[in-house]
Amino acid sequence: MTRLVVQGLSKRYPGAAAPALDRLDLTIESGTLTALLGPSGCGKTTALKLIAGLLSPDAGDIRLDDASIRDLAPERRGVAMVFQNPLLFPHLTVAGNVGFGLKMRGLGAAEVTARVDAMLAMVQLAGLGHRRPAQLSGGQQQRAALARALVLQPNLLLLDEPLSSLDAGLRDEMRDLIRSLQRETGITTLIVTHDQAEAVALSDRIALLLDGRLAQHAAPQDFYRRPASMAVARFFGGVNFLAGRVEGALFHGPFGVLPLAHAEENGPATLTIRPEAIRLCPGPAAHSATVQDRCFLGTQSRITLDLSGTILQALAPPEAVRTLTPGDKVGVTIPPEALWVLPPNQPHSPDNSTA
Amino acid sequence: MRGDRLRTLVGMLLAGGLVLPFLPLAVWSVAHGWRYPDLLPQDWTGKAWTYALSDSAGVLHSFALTSFIALATTVLAALIGVPAGRALGLYRFRGKGLVTLLLLAPAILPGLAVVFGLHAILLRAGLTGTVTGVILAHLIPVLPYITLVMAAVFARFDTDFEDQARSLGASPLQTFRYVTLPAILPGLLTGALFAFLVSWSQYLLTLAIGGGRVQTLPLVLYGFAASGRNDVTGAIALLYILPGVVILIVSARLITGRGAALAGGLRP
Numbered sequence: 001m002t003r004l005v006v007q008g009l010s011k012r013y014p015g016a017a018a019p020a021l022d023r024l025d026l027t028i029e030s031g032t033l034t035a036l037l038g039p040s041g042c043g044k045t046t047a048l049k050l051i052a053g054l055l056s057p058d059a060g061d062i063r064l065d066d067a068s069i070r071d072l073a074p075e076r077r078g079v080a081m082v083f084q085n086p087l088l089f090p091h092l093t094v095a096g097n098v099g100f101g102l103k104m105r106g107l108g109a110a111e112v113t114a115r116v117d118a119m120l121a122m123v124q125l126a127g128l129g130h131r132r133p134a135q136l137s138g139g140q141q142q143r144a145a146l147a148r149a150l151v152l153q154p155n156l157l158l159l160d161e162p163l164s165s166l167d168a169g170l171r172d173e174m175r176d177l178i179r180s181l182q183r184e185t186g187i188t189t190l191i192v193t194h195d196q197a198e199a200v201a202l203s204d205r206i207a208l209l210l211d212g213r214l215a216q217h218a219a220p221q222d223f224y225r226r227p228a229s230m231a232v233a234r235f236f237g238g239v240n241f242l243a244g245r246v247e248g249a250l251f252h253g254p255f256g257v258l259p260l261a262h263a264e265e266n267g268p269a270t271l272t273i274r275p276e277a278i279r280l281c282p283g284p285a286a287h288s289a290t291v292q293d294r295c296f297l298g299t300q301s302r303i304t305l306d307l308s309g310t311i312l313q314a315l316a317p318p319e320a321v322r323t324l325t326p327g328d329k330v331g332v333t334i335p336p337e338a339l340w341v342l343p344p345n346q347p348h349s350p351d352n353s354t355a
Numbered sequence: 356m357r358g359d360r361l362r363t364l365v366g367m368l369l370a371g372g373l374v375l376p377f378l379p380l381a382v383w384s385v386a387h388g389w390r391y392p393d394l395l396p397q398d399w400t401g402k403a404w405t406y407a408l409s410d411s412a413g414v415l416h417s418f419a420l421t422s423f424i425a426l427a428t429t430v431l432a433a434l435i436g437v438p439a440g441r442a443l444g445l446y447r448f449r450g451k452g453l454v455t456l457l458l459l460a461p462a463i464l465p466g467l468a469v470v471f472g473l474h475a476i477l478l479r480a481g482l483t484g485t486v487t488g489v490i491l492a493h494l495i496p497v498l499p500y501i502t503l504v505m506a507a508v509f510a511r512f513d514t515d516f517e518d519q520a521r522s523l524g525a526s527p528l529q530t531f532r533y534v535t536l537p538a539i540l541p542g543l544l545t546g547a548l549f550a551f552l553v554s555w556s557q558y559l560l561t562l563a564i565g566g567g568r569v570q571t572l573p574l575v576l577y578g579f580a581a582s583g584r585n586d587v588t589g590a591i592a593l594l595y596i597l598p599g600v601v602i603l604i605v606s607a608r609l610i611t612g613r614g615a616a617l618a619g620g621l622r623p
Contacts, residue, residue: 081522101523
């Protein structure tokens with residue numbers, strides 16, 4: 001059980017204009033599974049490699065349980081990393097691969113075999129130890145790569161997009177396996193991903209990196225309910241942003257007054273409305289809107305609404321809105337708990353509420 | 356099977372082309388009087404072989420010395436060529452083109468153009484006439500081969516494998532031994548075999564730098580050939596091509612992954 005503390009970690013690649021990672025502060029509590037989430041090129045793999053010791057930081061510190069590992073060689077950190085590609089050593093068997101780290105530690109052949117066999121069983125590869133990596137399917141290779149890291153019982157496990165090389169079905173299977181193995185072993189785990197749905201389904205906590213900086217670090221549901229900025233909200237599918245003024249527990253927006261769940265600081269503010277919380281009804285309601293568009297998305301339908309010039313998007317069960325067609329008038333109710341006033345230290349630019 | 360017959364034919368032509376030039380040498384080495392226009396010698400004898408293999412001829416000593424020099428050159432060349440090839444194959448850096456050109460230069464320039472300057476340098480270092488001097492001189496034509504082969508090998512090597520090994524607890528040395536080396540070994544062996552052969556067949560550099568005091572097999576062979584001893588020359592020549600034949604077979608197996616190029620072609 002290990003707590004990871006990253007402080008002011010920065011890295012700029014030679015010749016690059018902007019730093020790949022800019023003063024990252026991050027604390028990963030012992031035994032948790034945290035997703036390091038961000039679009040590609042946001043610096044998340046750089047962060048992972050810095051923690052693994054495969055890159056050296058320009059500034060900042062990395063501590064495991066209050067001991068700095070910043071200047072330790074990668075093999076001395078007790079940190080095991082699984083890469084995006086399985087990277088199984090082609091000249092070794094599957095068992096040879098899984099036992100690689102144990103052999104490097106100088107463990108006896110009998111103990112290596114015993115621990116490798118137990119580990120292979122845990123990742124459902126029992127009996128495949130004698131095979132060559134090329135004889136395994138993509139999903140099996142990724143499981144073998146995971147086993148190769150887990151068998152070392154590292155203080156910290158780093159996973160770099162371990163699901164991105166798999167197709168959809170295998171991805172869910174692998175995600176569940178990672179989740180259950182992490183719960184079983186209690187190894188503090190940091191998993192890099194660009195897929196917010198994956199991060200939400202997999203992790204206890206999400207650290208969202210945008211442009212080399214930590215944008216928000218919270219539980220998955222907070223990214224939907226309480227995004228720290230418009231960029232965070234957008235990354236999590238937020239589409240409805242309104243500019244207006246807060247006065248007590250009321251928001252004066254472009255199409256009227258919206259009651260808030262509780263009082264906020266008075267002044268200009270940006271508000272975000274979760275699309276799935278907007279309720280539509282055929283009769284009159286607090287607000288009235290014109291349907292602009294209806295788009296079937298599978299499990300939900302997306303309704304584009306025009307509220308006297310302001311465009312909002314709502315998500316609703318397809319059968320509930322089946323009859324709506326463009327031009328229809330509908331009543332719109334926006335419950336206070338669907339609203340979130342973005343913290344004021346953000347650059348406000350609610351320019352395109354249709355996004 | 357048309358393909359099989361074609362392969363047998365090509366194999367036989369190749370084998371014929373390789374073997375035929377050496378037939379007269381083989382006949383000479385066991386001939387006792389072989390004059391024009393006789394198709395075959397009048398009599399056969401093992402005298403030339405007995406002499407060539409005796410201590411007094413110095414052929415065996417020369418064989419050992421040549422092997423040592425070729426081996427030492429190969430090892431030194433590998434020690435330089437592997438890291439140099441890695442740099443050329445993996446990294447982009449300023450002046451890479453110039454470095455490549457300089458590395459290739461000895462393979463392009465005639466040896467004769469190099470040898471005098473080299474002699475002057477080694478003379479100043481007191482290394483002319485020594486085995487060490489000859490080994491250093493041999494490095495010049497050998498290094499381009501091994502470096503370029505290793506550059507090609509490393510260009511296809513994914514260094515993520517090394518990072519992966521490190522993060523699984525392998526030290527840099529263990530990473531090289533258990534991850535990098537197995538990956539580059541086939542290429543390294545091919546490069547080393549060529550390096551060995553290039554050193555083995557050096558005549559001019561050995562003569563100039565060794566000053567006649569380092570008698571490798573090509574020098575001994577030339578000596579006997581110049582003195583008109585066709586029988587001994589034939590025997591030494593056969594000894595001289597031995598490593599080449601062995602290496603040809605081994606490298607054919609290495610490159611194709613099996614002995615098909617030779618064994619398959621010769622199968623009746």
